[in-house]
Amino acid sequence: MASSTSSAAAAAAVDSLSLRLRSPYLNPIKFSQFGFPCSKSLQLVLPCLALDASVTSVTAKGEMEKENKLWGGRFEEGVHESVERFTESVSFEAEELWVHDIRGSIAHANMLAAQGLITEGDRDLIIEGLSKIKIKIETGEFVWRKDREDVHMNIEAALTDMIGEPAKKLHTARSRNDQVVTDIRLWCRDAIDRILIRIKQLQAQLVLLALRNDGLIVPGYTHLQRAQPVLLQHLLLSYVEQLERDAGRLINCQERLNFSPLGACALAGTGHPIDRLMTSQELAFTAPLRNSIDAVSDRDFLLELLSANSITAVHLSRIGEEWVLWASEEFGFIIPSDSVSTGSSIMPQKKNPDPMELVRGKSARVIGDLISLLVLCKGLPSAYNRDLQEDKGPLFDSVKAIIGMLEVTTVFAANISFNSERIRSSLPAGYLDATTLADYLVKKGMPFRTSHEVVGRAVALCIAKKCQLSDLSLDDLWGINSIFEKDVYDFLGVENAVNKFTSYGSTGSCEVQKQLQFWSSKLRHHQS
Numbered sequence: 001m002a003s004s005t006s007s008a009a010a011a012a013a014v015d016s017l018s019l020r021l022r023s024p025y026l027n028p029i030k031f032s033q034f035g036f037p038c039s040k041s042l043q044l045v046l047p048c049l050a051l052d053a054s055v056t057s058v059t060a061k062g063e064m065e066k067e068n069k070l071w072g073g074r075f076e077e078g079v080h081e082s083v084e085r086f087t088e089s090v091s092f093e094a095e096e097l098w099v100h101d102i103r104g105s106i107a108h109a110n111m112l113a114a115q116g117l118i119t120e121g122d123r124d125l126i127i128e129g130l131s132k133i134k135i136k137i138e139t140g141e142f143v144w145r146k147d148r149e150d151v152h153m154n155i156e157a158a159l160t161d162m163i164g165e166p167a168k169k170l171h172t173a174r175s176r177n178d179q180v181v182t183d184i185r186l187w188c189r190d191a192i193d194r195i196l197i198r199i200k201q202l203q204a205q206l207v208l209l210a211l212r213n214d215g216l217i218v219p220g221y222t223h224l225q226r227a228q229p230v231l232l233q234h235l236l237l238s239y240v241e242q243l244e245r246d247a248g249r250l251i252n253c254q255e256r257l258n259f260s261p262l263g264a265c266a267l268a269g270t271g272h273p274i275d276r277l278m279t280s281q282e283l284a285f286t287a288p289l290r291n292s293i294d295a296v297s298d299r300d301f302l303l304e305l306l307s308a309n310s311i312t313a314v315h316l317s318r319i320g321e322e323w324v325l326w327a328s329e330e331f332g333f334i335i336p337s338d339s340v341s342t343g344s345s346i347m348p349q350k351k352n353p354d355p356m357e358l359v360r361g362k363s364a365r366v367i368g369d370l371i372s373l374l375v376l377c378k379g380l381p382s383a384y385n386r387d388l389q390e391d392k393g394p395l396f397d398s399v400k401a402i403i404g405m406l407e408v409t410t411v412f413a414a415n416i417s418f419n420s421e422r423i424r425s426s427l428p429a430g431y432l433d434a435t436t437l438a439d440y441l442v443k444k445g446m447p448f449r450t451s452h453e454v455v456g457r458a459v460a461l462c463i464a465k466k467c468q469l470s471d472l473s474l475d476d477l478w479g480i481n482s483i484f485e486k487d488v489y490d491f492l493g494v495e496n497a498v499n500k501f502t503s504y505g506s507t508g509s510c511e512v513q514k515q516l517q518f519w520s521s522k523l524r525h526h527q528s
Contacts, residue, residue, distance in 0.1 A: 084146065084147060084149075085146070087149065087386075087389075088146045088147075088149050088150070089149065089150045089151075089389050089392065090144050090145070090146055090148065090149060090150050090151055090154055091144075091146060092392065092393060092396070093150065093151050093392050093396075094144050094151045094154065096187060096392070096396055097151045097180075097183045097184070097187060097392075098137055098151050098155065099134070100182075100183040100184075100186040100187050100190075101151050101152055101155055101179070101183050102130050102133065102134050102155065103186065103283065104179065104182045104183060104186065104262060104279075104283065105126075105130055105155070105156075105170060106126075106127050106130055107262070107279045107282040107283050108170065108174055108262065108279060109123045109126045109127055109130075109170060110123065110127075110278070110279075110282060111274060111275050111278045111279045111282075112169070112170075112172055112173070112274075114275065114278060115272075115273050115274060115275055116273075117169075117172055117173065117272055117273070117274070118166070118169045118170075118172065121166075122166040122169055125163045125166045125167075126159065126163070126166055126167060126169075126170055128163075129159045129162045129163045129167065130155070130159060132162065133155055133158055133159060133162070142158070145157075150176070150180075151183075152176050152179050152180065152183075153176075156170065156171065172272065173263065173265065173270040173272040173274045174262070174263070174265060175264075175265040175266040175296070177264070177265070177266050177267065177296040177383075177384040178261045178262055178263065178264040178265055178266075178292075178295060178296050179262070181261045181295065181296055182260065182261050182262045182283070184302070184391070184392070184395070185257050185258070185259075185260075185261065185285075185301065186283065188254075188257055188301065188302070188305055188395070189254055189257065189258055191305075191399045192250045192251075192253065192254045192305070193254075194399075194403060195250055195309075195312075195399065195402060195403060195406070196247055196250055196251070198403055198406035198407055198410070199243050199246060199247045199250075199312070199406060200247070200523065200526055201406070201407075201410050202243060202406050202409055202410040202413070203240045203243050203244070203519070203523055204523045205410045205413045205414050206236050206237070206239050206240050206243075206413055207236075207237070207240060207516070207519050207520060207523060208414075209236055209413055209414075209416075210232070210233040210236040210237055210516060211233075211516065211520075213232045213233060213236075213418055213420075214233065215231070215509070216231065216232040216233075216418060216420055216423065217229050217230070217231060217232070217423075217424075217427060217494050217495065217498055218230060218231075218232045218235060218333065218423055219426065219427065219429075219430060219432060220235070220432075220507070225430075226429065226430025226431075226432055227430075227432070227435075228432055228433075228435055228436075228497070228507075229427065229432045229433070229494035229497050229498050229507075230498070230507040231498060231507050231509065231512050232418060232423075233512050233515075233516060234507040234512045234515070237512070237515050237516065237519060239315070239319055240519055242315045243312075243315065246308065246311060246312040246315060249307075249308040249311065250305070250308050253301065253304045253305050253308055255286075256301060256304065257301035257304070257305070258284075258285055258286045259280075259285055259286055259287055259288065259289045260276065260279060260280035260283060260285035260287070260288045260289060261288075261289050261295035261296060262276065262279045262280070262283070262288075263276040263279060263288065263292075264289065264292035264293075264295035264296050265292065265296075266296070266383075266384070267292060267293050267296055267297070267383040267384060268292060268293070269292040276288035293382065293383050296383060296384045297380075297382060297383045297384050297385075297388075299373070299377055299388060299391050302373060302391055302395055303370070303373055303374060303377065305395070305398075305399075306366075306369055306370040306373055306394065306395065306398050307370055309366050309369075309370070309398045309399065309401075309402045310363075310366050310367045310369075310370045310398075312366075312402055312405075312406075313362070313363035313366035313367060313401070313402060313405060314363060314367075316359050316363065316405045316406065316409055317359060317360045317363035319356070319359070319409060320356035320357065320359040320360035320363075320409070321360055323353060323356045323412070323416070324353050324356050324357055324360065327353045327356075332419055332422045333418060333419055333422060333423050333426075334353075334416050334417075334418060334419070335416065335417045335418075335419055336351070336353050336412065336415060336416050337415040337416065337417075338351075339415050340353070340355055340411060340412045340415045340416070341353060341354070342354040353412075355408045355409075355411070355412050356408075356409070356412055358408070359405045359408060359409055362401050362404070362405055363405070365397065365401050366398050366401050366402055366405075369394035369395070369397050369398040369401075370394070370398070372390075372393075372394045373391060373394045373395070376388075376390055376391060376394075377391075427494045428468050431459050431462065431468070431469055432494050432497065433469055433470070433491070433492050433493060433494060433496070433497040434455050434458075434459055434469065435455075435497075436491050436492075436496070436497040436500050437455050437458065437469060437488070437491055437492060438451040438452055438454075438455045439451075439491070439500065440488055440491040441454060441455070441481075441483060444483050444485075445483075446483060454480055454481050454483075457480050458472065458477065458480055461476060461480065468492075469492050470489065470492035470493045474486065474488075
């Protein structure tokens with residue numbers, strides 16, 4: 001009896017759900033044929049696959065007009081609307097790729113005409129049509145249609161609508177496989193140029209910031225514990241050095257990706273007498289890619305670009321972390337202007353360095369884009385696979401994010417000041433001159449390991465006496481070791497300590513001036 005009641009309740013629940021979900025697209029299926037323990041017929045929610053053989057669009061008169069897919073010759077049924085929504089890419093790629101797609105198509109048309117594969121008249125009509133489409137896109141008049149799947153098919157179909165039969169010849173000796181990767185390589189090449197400009201702008205701003213803070217000493221940290229005194233200029237120039245390597249990675253990536261896949265077709269090339277050197281030169285590529293399978297299938301150049309972006313993002317995140325800490329009340333080393341700060345919705349006194357917090361946060365996004373693409377590519381079989389449609393989301397997001405991070409870090413750097421009074425008042429804490437004192441003992445002939453132990457005892461004495469190393473008397477020092485002489489005081493205190501650094505690339509005043517002169521000259525030359 002209990003079992004019968006339970007089954008009836010279950011059947012009623014499923015019936016209720018079935019009624020709520022029933023639509024013209026659902027097929028009724030009797031649960032009894034599967035041995036379901038209930039007395040009623042129920043409906044399983046399954047999409048109906050009985051569709052028209054082509055996709056429809058609405059004409060200007062409001063009538064339904066059928067449009068066959070450009071690739072639809074062997075198909076007897078149209079694409080299900082859910083599949084079409086799922087597989088289209090025009091919604092996220094058109095804005096980024098259209099200009100490169102048109103440029104690639106013009107180069108391809110010129111080559112086809114030069115090789116006698118189309119007439120010069122057809123070529124002229126194609127290029128004129130593509131130029132008109134370009135203007136329509138720029139003015140916002142062009143209608144992007146999702147039923148045309150992607151940026152390539154939208155432009156080709158629009159060209160066919162405009163000039164007719166000659167447009168159908170444009171795809172001779174070309175596949176969307178080589179077409180899309182050509183567009184992406186062109187896009188990446190331009191994107192790298194945009195990133196490089198932002199890197200140089202940030203480097204220049206950091207050098208200006210260093211020049212404005214001549215001679216200011218700050219605590220240097222290791223393990224987030226006070227370590228040795230350094231010139232603020234030296235610290236700022238360390239960021240410039242990191243950014244220079246970031247730029248170098250991007251330049252190297254750009255050199256490797258600047259090879260043309262156009263003409264590789266689907267994967268095997270073509271039997272038509274095309275001239276891949278001609279299209280490569282017209283599109284300013286270094287040369288055509290040697291292997292047609294490799295040309296359409298590998299996205300290692302994207303992995304390299306997103307990896308370079310990720311390393312840049314990590315560098316920017318570390319700057320953000322340091323400046324957020326330094327802007328806190330506990331440090332108070334940095335004072336951001338109001339123009340690069342935000343407030344709190346509840347705490348009236350708050351002034352937050354939000355831009356640099358978001359720089360730190362967006363680094364996770366850029367790294368995530370790289371991981372997404374690595375996972376996307378890791379298990380693909382040879383040649384092109386539709387999975388690669390998903391390479392564009394991480395690519396576009398990574399570039400947009402890294403450009404934004406570079407821009408806002410540059411603006412933040414231009415709108416901060418360093419609280420020199422607060423910084424100077426903080427310098428006595430932490431025995432920043434201890435290592436310089438150990439070096440003094442080495443100069444006196446003491447082995448470094450011994451000097452390390454002697455200075456450690458001197459620091460312990462300072463802790464007991466609540467004083468600094470420079471406050472210890474000569475008698476205090478002799479009580480530790482008789483090697484000390486009056487000249488020891490030339491090595492104590494942060495100013496003396498900084499002045500004792502003389503090695504190449506060190507924080508000593510002379511060395512930092514050399515670094516400043518180098519970067520000022522290099523960046524000035526770059527701008528000219």
